Amino acid sequence: MKHLFTFVLVILGFFTFGQKVSTENISSPPVHQLRIYEIPKENKQVFLDRFRDHALRIMKKYGFTIVSIWESEFKDKTEFVYLLEWKDEATMKTAWEGFMADQEWKEIKARTASQYGNFVNEIEDRTLKLTGFSPEKKLLK
Numbered sequence: 001m002k003h004l005f006t007f008v009l010v011i012l013g014f015f016t017f018g019q020k021v022s023t024e025n026i027s028s029p030p031v032h033q034l035r036i037y038e039i040p041k042e043n044k045q046v047f048l049d050r051f052r053d054h055a056l057r058i059m060k061k062y063g064f065t066i067v068s069i070w071e072s073e074f075k076d077k078t079e080f081v082y083l084l085e086w087k088d089e090a091t092m093k094t095a096w097e098g099f100m101a102d103q104e105w106k107e108i109k110a111r112t113a114s115q116y117g118n119f120v121n122e123i124e125d126r127t128l129k130l131t132g133f134s135p136e137k138k139l140l141k
Contacts, residue, residue: 036124
């Protein structure tokens with residue numbers, strides 16, 4: 001009986017003290033990015049078409065995860081708003097650098113600007129970090 005008791009203690013000790021704590025499955029909540037574009041009313045449809053037909057496709061190449069896209073009228077301004085979800089801020093920064101340097105995107109912007117003029121009056125860019133008491137830790141499942 002004494003040997004069985006010792007054996008059980010050794011096994012319990014192994015499980016209690018011998019396990020390595022893994023942090024692989026513990027991840028920090030994602031970072032969200034809110035983008036608000038004030039767009040000239042006369043170029044609204046052209047802007048929407050360019051975003052739908054070109055920006056979305058090129059953004060996908062750089063790992064952009066778009067949660068949702070909205071249109072808004074605010075204080076007599078026409079706005080285009082979208083929310084992105086990122087693994088972390090470093091990933092967000094790298095993806096934006098790639099997207100903005102993309103040669104195809106540069107050519108599309110130059111061509112549409114020369115054809116239709118100004119597309120964006122102002123851009124607001126906000127990085128959003130979830131609070132510890134936010135009901136959702138990740139918007140996309």
